[in-house]
Amino acid sequence: MAGAQPKGATAKRTAAANRPVARVLVDVPLPVHLDRPFDYLVPDRLDTDAVPGCRVRVRFRGKLVDGYLLERNETTDFQGTLSWVERVLSPEPVLTPELLELARAVATRYGGMLADVVRLAIPPRHAGAEKSAPREPGPLPPRPAAEAWARYQHGTSFLEAVHAGRSARAVWQALPGENWPSRLAEAAATAAAAGRGALIVVPDHRDLQRLQDACTGLLGKDGVVALAADLAPSARYRRWLAVLRGAARVVIGTRAAMFAPVHHLGFAAVWDDGDDLHSYPQVPYPHTRDVLTQRAHAAGAALIVGGFARTAEAALLAESGWAHELVAHRTDVRAAAPRVTAIGEDDNQLARDPAARAARLPSVAFEAARSALGAGAPVLVQVPRRGYVPALACGDCRERARCRRCAGPLALPGGNEDGAPKPAACRWCGAAEAAFKCSSCGSRRLRAVAVGASRTAEELGRAFSNVPVRTSGAGEILPTVPAKPALIVCTPGAEPVAEGGYGAALLLDGRTLLGRPELRAAETALRLWFAAAALVRPAGEGGRVVVMADSSLQPVQALVRWDPAWFASLELAERAQLGFPPARRVAAVDGIPEAIEALLDSADLPATAEVLGPVPLGEVDEDGNSERERLIVRVERSEGRALAGSLHAAQAVRAARKAAELQVRLDPLELL
DNA sequence: AGCACGCCGACT
């Protein structure tokens, strides 16, 4: 077979003498049933260049397409006549066996296609970079001092394990005020000193800059490679190649770096894993935490899932015993934390000062800010983003209103002009809820939760007329502010680091953050609060935080007591009770009604599968039909793999294919 | 997705 002359061979070509069959992953966005390699013949002139992992050009359905050569074999199972490998773009073996295995694991985990994952994992080629990218690693760096890790229980032994090459895995809660970039840099340098590679992934560019500064300080400019999304294509590919060739021991970056082909991975870390930016917004939507846990597992590497806050997913890693906790003693936490005060909207003790009244500031907040400014320190004012999102909560206890059938979020179907009141409906299963009863307090009253109102912050300037007000937000983000009296008004996530720490932080509109119509509203609010509060001086140095939210709420209590682990544990238990990820695995399938129907007919779903919906997405026509709808399928965690597999298979059946593609997302937290 | 092969109505 292998020696036969293939079709379309105009010039006479001879197949390579050894292993002439190339298994090729074609890189074309095609339906799921083509998610498999195809065999081609290697002509003898390409024999030496056509190495496993290299990029090739092949003829597929008559057209020349890009692909990756996965392996060379003696024979093929294909019955027909093989085509030739037309060209080897470069003998650089970019798709290494390890990367291929990772991409396969990720594709399987998310029910996606291998080629899609490979497309995320390997940056576009740039020929010049192949010449200029370094090949040799620098000398081993010295092992860094790590006294700062001694503030955490088992911190020293964790670093010891990293140095010894053991697969220690930890959920890390950074102390308030912690210089987390330096701690992560120390852990990475510890792995590098032992001759192993390290990979740290952070949410955004600002975090990356801080981390890079910390790594450079410890390892020198050439000791660390930063893979940032905003690099020019040639620089991006050159740095990626340096990693691939083993010239870089410590690799840092934003989410695309989760696939970086680090050699001998000994340590991996994800910082602030609750940040949505860790969710890759392209099919199959992999998450940094998932990919790094997978990689740490496969490579036997150490892992840190860290942040000031803790996600329910991290709590599950700890509670399942897969990872252990890396936390400080309570006395150290108390010593490092600012004093936190919660002011609910009901204790409406507005300040007597007329200016503060105009800013709608309670007296506690006003006094905290004034005393910090008086002490010469800047004050942070965190204001939730603007916008209006319809959502419903219990009219009495303010618990989010959930569907009694599937626990999906209740909302008022909006957009109708006739003004006739419509009953609340579930955004998942579509069931109307005419007789709401709060599962928490039994109340039958519903209230709307509105998101918005950043005006308060603008009015602050009047309350403190002699203090400069600076803003930091989406448009322009301040990296740092000096230790001088100033009001720093910012949206969550854009908080500048203050030299010497803020004297106080005012966390405004807590209710707005908590009332967002998302599964993770409370977790996210707490994460954003911790991130801001961690920039404030310890209580012993006068540091104060005032959060405008009801002190009886659990996330608020967690902030007051500075106990992220406690809240994450509660959150995980609640998700388990309601049947949400990570306690259970949930898939969201979007598509036109025919395609959804075809999937339901043909999919061989796992035994515990619970099908919710479909519900219309977007505009609904006069007959109540929608162009697109969303189906929710949830299963026990143990069947997550089976769910991904059956959804992958179902997309390949002809009927579903005909009705155009379906979009499948696993554990799409931001959609719930 | 494209593109070929394939079995039934109106034309030269």
Added chain:
DNA sequence: GTCGGCGTGCTC
């Protein structure tokens, strides 16, 4: 008799 409708199936 033939040209061509786009249903079904394949792509190494």
